[in-house]
Amino acid sequence: MAIEKRPEALARAVELREAGPLLASGHRMPAVGFGTSGLAPGIDTEEAVKCAMIHGYRHFDCAAKYGNEISVGVALKNSGIEREEFFITSKVWLDSMTYEGTIESCHRSIRDLKCQYLDLYLIHWPASPYKQPNWRDINLNVWRAMCDLYREGLVKSIGVSNCKELHLDDLLKSEIPPMVNQLEVHPGHAQRSLLKFSQDRNMVIQGWSPLGRSKVVRNEVVIEMARKYGRTPAQICLRYDWQLGVVPLPKAVNIDHVITNLNFLNFEISDEDMEVLHKLENAQVGFSYEDPDM
Numbered sequence: 001m002a003i004e005k006r007p008e009a010l011a012r013a014v015e016l017r018e019a020g021p022l023l024a025s026g027h028r029m030p031a032v033g034f035g036t037s038g039l040a041p042g043i044d045t046e047e048a049v050k051c052a053m054i055h056g057y058r059h060f061d062c063a064a065k066y067g068n069e070i071s072v073g074v075a076l077k078n079s080g081i082e083r084e085e086f087f088i089t090s091k092v093w094l095d096s097m098t099y100e101g102t103i104e105s106c107h108r109s110i111r112d113l114k115c116q117y118l119d120l121y122l123i124h125w126p127a128s129p130y131k132q133p134n135w136r137d138i139n140l141n142v143w144r145a146m147c148d149l150y151r152e153g154l155v156k157s158i159g160v161s162n163c164k165e166l167h168l169d170d171l172l173k174s175e176i177p178p179m180v181n182q183l184e185v186h187p188g189h190a191q192r193s194l195l196k197f198s199q200d201r202n203m204v205i206q207g208w209s210p211l212g213r214s215k216v217v218r219n220e221v222v223i224e225m226a227r228k229y230g231r232t233p234a235q236i237c238l239r240y241d242w243q244l245g246v247v248p249l250p251k252a253v254n255i256d257h258v259i260t261n262l263n264f265l266n267f268e269i270s271d272e273d274m275e276v277l278h279k280l281e282n283a284q285v286g287f288s289y290e291d292p293d294m
């Protein structure tokens, strides 16, 4: 059966799209995105993306750096699903951090993904004052290219990833400020003050590694809480992000994981239990230790 004809997947896709946040561009982002990092190019990526679509994902988090956009594109094209049903993100990598490099990288991602336009284009990692003396100019030139791509309609929304307050300062003064900040967000590394800073400035947050690369789902506190709510540990992690106003981007290949990760909208973690989960940040459970300034 063609993917778009599966009624249960269609209903889930509609529910996730309607529940998702509205971006400053006026476009809506579905409430969960499927992470594509770490999927080997070729049949592995094609099958993983197809499996995700079969079960109702329409939002895919891609990047030039992941090296598999051609294979994601094959799966999108073969799905028979209309382009408008998808929400496709890509990101400009560190090796293309100039005005021209960003324009070129965006065109390449669109071509590889075979998707005519991107729903969201992000700066993957900002230039850092601890690494590049001219970091401000680098970030501003890349942002200028992002704004031009947005004005041209090649990308429907623009934003950043892994940006802290310092990196955001200049970009927020732009005529078109960032609409999204994609950050590592899970109970072991929630970065709540940066979330608030970004959200107060009208940015939607996407949460990468929402399961702490599976380390948080193996944590005893999370497992115990999952038992209490009659949910899986992964659903506790995804719901935690959602209650912080964050759209989670879990990656999964295992089919049970793919399915369970779609179901976190219909229960609520109490304020008391959110506090219990916040405490995991003290032990930095599942933290990647990736930081733009280190």
Ligand SMILES: NC(=O)c1ccc[n+]([C@@H]2O[C@H](COP(=O)([O-])OP(=O)(O)OC[C@H]3O[C@@H](n4cnc5c(N)ncnc54)[C@H](OP(=O)(O)O)[C@@H]3O)[C@@H](O)[C@H]2O)c1
Pocket: 034, 035, 036, 037, 038, 061, 062, 124, 161, 162, 182, 183, 207, 208, 209, 210, 211, 212, 213, 214, 217, 232, 234, 235, 249, 250, 251, 252, 253, 254, 255, 256, 257, 258, 260, 261
């Ligand atoms: N912007 C950035 O700098 C940045 C950085 C890192 C990641 N990302 C994005 O975020 C996405 C997700 O991050 P990630 O892959 O690092 O980590 P993650 O989603 O937190 O964890 C993925 C791992 O968790 C396992 N898993 C998935 N669902 C599960 C479940 N329900 N129960 C138990 N285990 C489960 C997966 O196993 P199986 O695959 O075997 O199912 C995989 O080993 C990436 O794919 C990428 O799109 C962005």
